[in-house]
Amino acid sequence: MLTPQQIETYFTKKKPSIFTFIGCAFFAIGGLFLIADGEFFSGFAVLIFFGGGGALAYLTYKNFPTDAQIDETFEQIKEMRKKQVFSKLGINEEDIIREPLTIIGFNSYTHSKKGEDGVYRFNPMQMEAIYFTNNQLLIASVEIDIMCQSESDYSGRTNEFFYRDISTVSIYDEDNSKRFIIKVHGQNECNIRINTSNKQSLVAAEEAVISIRKALRENKA
CATH class of the missing domain: 1.20.5 (Single alpha-helices involved in coiled-coils or other helix-helix interfaces)
Structure with missing residues (x-):
């Protein structure tokens, strides 16, 4: 790291x-x-x-630090934060009925740089960790600052919503980028800008929309 x-x-x-x-x-x-x-x-x-x-x-x-080293450090911090998220949600693994989702993006950042591979990297980033239970969608919004590397640096919030209350799950274009949103009763409860230069992040967000919409249809059927 x-x-x-x-x-x-x-x-x-x-x-x-x-x-x-x-x-x-x-x-x-x-x-x-x-x-x-x-x-x-x-x-x-x-x-x-x-x-x-x-x-x-x-x-x-x-x-000089490489793009790969930055990515590796990010992954290590991300995995640490995901473990913290799960403990803060107060649920058991058997409560999860569908593969959890992880969406990476940003809303504000201190540093940005275009890597040698053409991919922009930002710090801090934002992680949306999404978990499915029988009746609720659990969402943890967590800041990932790779310069803050201890467990005590955790900064985030968790919310849980009944499927019936979720009104919108979508990705829309915004200023040459894309934004992932989840609306509950018409209010943005998950709102994150996607780094479109990172194809993996974009694909993960698109797949999340499909997966959440499927869960909503099944629950409301």
Whole structure:
């Protein structure tokens, strides 16, 4: 798991180009030639300056947090929060009658960055964990801030609704993005913006709509 400092670096710093290291290496080699030609002082200065700069650039490039490391850290924090959610709902596993749903999105964020894979990453994110029981839909809305990594950093709320009270489950377009909503008696009880650059998140939201609508039809039949 990345440290909060590494995560801050990922979102706020620009990854150095490998060409910076290569350029410094060429200049450092030039310093060696100067030393070989008897220009000891000048060559040594060039070698120290560009050699040290190149080494620093290489280490920064090599150790810079990757998209995959950010995703892995997010998954670890998400799984921890999901376990906390289940305990806070106060239900047993046998109460769950259908596969639970997890929807990831955001409403506000502090950091954002487009990864090398073209996917935008945001922090903090929001998780909607949805559980089905015989008569109710249980929804936990939880903030996932990957810089807050302890169980005591939990921030969220839980609600439970009778199926008959749910009026709308849908995804709609909003400002070049999509928003997932669940309305109860006409009021938004679940409202989350989907990161459409992340196809997995979008597909999960679309499948959630289908699954919840199916549960509503079965319960109201």
